[in-house]
Amino acid sequence: MKRVMVFVLTLAVSTSVAFAQSGGSITGTVSDLAGDKVASAPIVATNVTTKAVYRATSSAAGAYTLEALPAGAYDVAVTVLAFAPFAQKDVAVAAGQTLRLDIHLFDFQLNTLGDGREFQTDRLSAHPAPTGPAPRTPEGKPDFTGVWYAQRPVDPGTPQMLPWAEKLFKERVANNAKDAPGARCLTRGITAAGALFPYEMVQTPRRLVMIFEDDIPSHRTVYLDGRGHPKDPNPNWMGHSIGRWEGDTLVVDTAGFNDRTWLDNLGHPHTEMLHVTERLRRVDLGHLEIEFTIEDPGAYTKPWIIKRVAELDTDDEVGEYVCTEGERDAPHMVGK
Numbered sequence: 001m002k003r004v005m006v007f008v009l010t011l012a013v014s015t016s017v018a019f020a021q022s023g024g025s026i027t028g029t030v031s032d033l034a035g036d037k038v039a040s041a042p043i044v045a046t047n048v049t050t051k052a053v054y055r056a057t058s059s060a061a062g063a064y065t066l067e068a069l070p071a072g073a074y075d076v077a078v079t080v081l082a083f084a085p086f087a088q089k090d091v092a093v094a095a096g097q098t099l100r101l102d103i104h105l106f107d108f109q110l111n112t113l114g115d116g117r118e119f120q121t122d123r124l125s126a127h128p129a130p131t132g133p134a135p136r137t138p139e140g141k142p143d144f145t146g147v148w149y150a151q152r153p154v155d156p157g158t159p160q161m162l163p164w165a166e167k168l169f170k171e172r173v174a175n176n177a178k179d180a181p182g183a184r185c186l187t188r189g190i191t192a193a194g195a196l197f198p199y200e201m202v203q204t205p206r207r208l209v210m211i212f213e214d215d216i217p218s219h220r221t222v223y224l225d226g227r228g229h230p231k232d233p234n235p236n237w238m239g240h241s242i243g244r245w246e247g248d249t250l251v252v253d254t255a256g257f258n259d260r261t262w263l264d265n266l267g268h269p270h271t272e273m274l275h276v277t278e279r280l281r282r283v284d285l286g287h288l289e290i291e292f293t294i295e296d297p298g299a300y301t302k303p304w305i306i307k308r309v310a311e312l313d314t315d316d317e318v319g320e321y322v323c324t325e326g327e328r329d330a331p332h333m334v335g336k
Contacts, residue, residue: 024093027065028102030058037062041080048073071095082120123150129286129311142248142282144201147316151195151308165269165299172267184330185323187237189261200318213318222252235272252278271298286312
């Protein structure tokens with residue numbers, strides 16, 4: 001019996017050693033654009049073929065290592081509060097070798113006095129919210145009226161881009177988003193409106209109006225009166241929105257877009273074939289759930305779903321915003 005146990009133990013050790021020798025690793029440091037190291041950053045590597053997920057966390061010195069990775073291609077992602085998400089696809093890992101991958105995170109702000117990371121940290125953090133049941137209209141529907149904190153991401157989804165869209169997306173990332181519409185006082189688009197500053201919703205039986213502090217145009221209308229989309233819509237920045245109720249969920253159907261907005265801050269593009277379906281739920285007095293389903297056969301191979309939440313902001317008002325007043329940033333958006 002003892003000899004059998006020794007054999008089993010030897011076999012297990014030999015198998016582990018063989019696996020370690022056949023696996024590869026990814027190592028490097030995580031830093032911001034100024035070169036300062038970023039600690040406690042979660043690094044996630046997903047095997048492109050098997051979809052197996054491997055994780056590591058950067059040290060106080062910004063160092064990380066992903067070990068025992070089977071040979072193959074990996075999608076590497078890092079999401080840290082106050083930084084733009086990092087993503088690098090098809091990172092090749094060879095058996096028994098270590099690949100160096102230093103990760104540089106892009107700051108949304110300059111991280112200087114008055115333009116620090118605290119804005120993004122606050123925007124992406126949960127806020128205290130009042131408790132109680134969701135208010136209802138005289139017709140018995142949930143009432144979305146109120147000022148809401150900026151929408152926070154819960155699940156950004158995984159867009160599957162066509163080759164031309166992926167090429168353009170990579171160019172925008174490489175250029176530090178210098179051509180972003182918002183940098184030139186143009187509309188950021190339907191999926192970005194309400195995702196940067198607090199926004200207000202005003203609901204009536206026939207329409208839902210969204211009022212944005214941080215965009216131009218500063219409003220959006222969802223028609224609830226049973227009308228359809230125009231038969232020959234004039235393509236515009238925010239599209240044409242109509243809504244219908246499915247129980248307590250408001251389903252908003254939007255079409256009729258131009259192709260000039262970005263679907264997120266990273267620069268995912270779209271065409272005039274874009275069709276967006278939103279599902280809004282006021283789960284209680286203080287909490288809102290928003291789900292976007294993005295369909296665009298001209299840019300994506302399948303629907304892309306984004307999930308967000310927002311809390312009711314009982315102490316704020318939507319302020320005035322005139323982007324072109326005193327605007328001096330655009331000439332300095334030079335990219336890399």
